[in-house]
Amino acid sequence: DAMVIQNPRYQVTQFGKPVTLSCSQTLNHNVMYWYQQKSSQAPKLLFHYYDKDFNNEADTPDNFQSRRPNTSFCFLDIRSPGLGDAAMYLCATSREDSYEQYFGPGTRLTVT
Amino acid sequence: AQKVTQAQTEISVVEKEDVTLDCVYETRDTTYYLFWYKQPPSGELVFLIRRNSFDEQNEISGRYSWNFQKSTSSFNFTITASQVVDSAVYFCALSGRKDGANSKLTFGKGITLSVRP
Numbered sequence: 001d002a003m004v005i006q007n008p009r010y011q012v013t014q015f016g017k018p019v020t021l022s023c024s025q026t027l028n029h030n031v032m033y034w035y036q037q038k039s040s041q042a043p044k045l046l047f048h049y050y051d052k053d054f055n056n057e058a059d060t061p062d063n064f065q066s067r068r069p070n071t072s073f074c075f076l077d078i079r080s081p082g083l084g085d086a087a088m089y090l091c092a093t094s095r096e097d098s099y100e101q102y103f104g105p106g107t108r109l110t111v112t
Numbered sequence: 113a114q115k116v117t118q119a120q121t122e123i124s125v126v127e128k129e130d131v132t133l134d135c136v137y138e139t140r141d142t143t144y145y146l147f148w149y150k151q152p153p154s155g156e157l158v159f160l161i162r163r164n165s166f167d168e169q170n171e172i173s174g175r176y177s178w179n180f181q182k183s184t185s186s187f188n189f190t191i192t193a194s195q196v197v198d199s200a201v202y203f204c205a206l207s208g209r210k211d212g213a214n215s216k217l218t219f220g221k222g223i224t225l226s227v228r229p
Contacts (some may be wrong), residue, residue: 042203042219043157088155099145099207101217103157 003027004104006091012110013081021076021107023091032074033101034066035090043090049074050096078109086111114139116206118220125194126228133189133223135204141165146180146187147205147217157203163187194227201225 013019035043049068065077092101115138148160175192205217
């Protein structure tokens, strides 16, 4: 089945220690998104890629970076995680000609 | 600016009851798109439906139905004969016309639905 895959599902990192979350997709969608969702809140868009074009949301902290080496993979790098970065991180994809976004299962990040 | 309001935060029903989840939106766009997503405890956001602003026809899919009322800026979601598996957080979302390829979603705060056996 075509899908959006996120690994790992649970990630624990230490305060200030860089961490990378990964997302892959078999849908061949050319748009990929990263969202942050804190407990009991709505998902918040961090950035998105349209093919290789990176688009940052204005209020996304510099601490968050992303890489998309090819169509299938996209990475979220948190350079120096703080306690406030503990959240669920959701990856989503869409076709450029469609409005539906398809989400992965998320990675729950804990910062100790 | 776009805004989605889900005034209900938590709803608890007994299995087989019908339940309606409310969604009110604000936008200045003349063309826009409305969505409902389901987020079960596993965390994945599951796409349920998209409705275009120029199509006010209501939709039914099995036990799910959606009532789009442009006059009141509402897009309500009804689950008929609820089941325990319907327990989840439900998000209503709004998107304007694409900015490039980005169909940026504005989410409501979500409604936690608990269906008790």
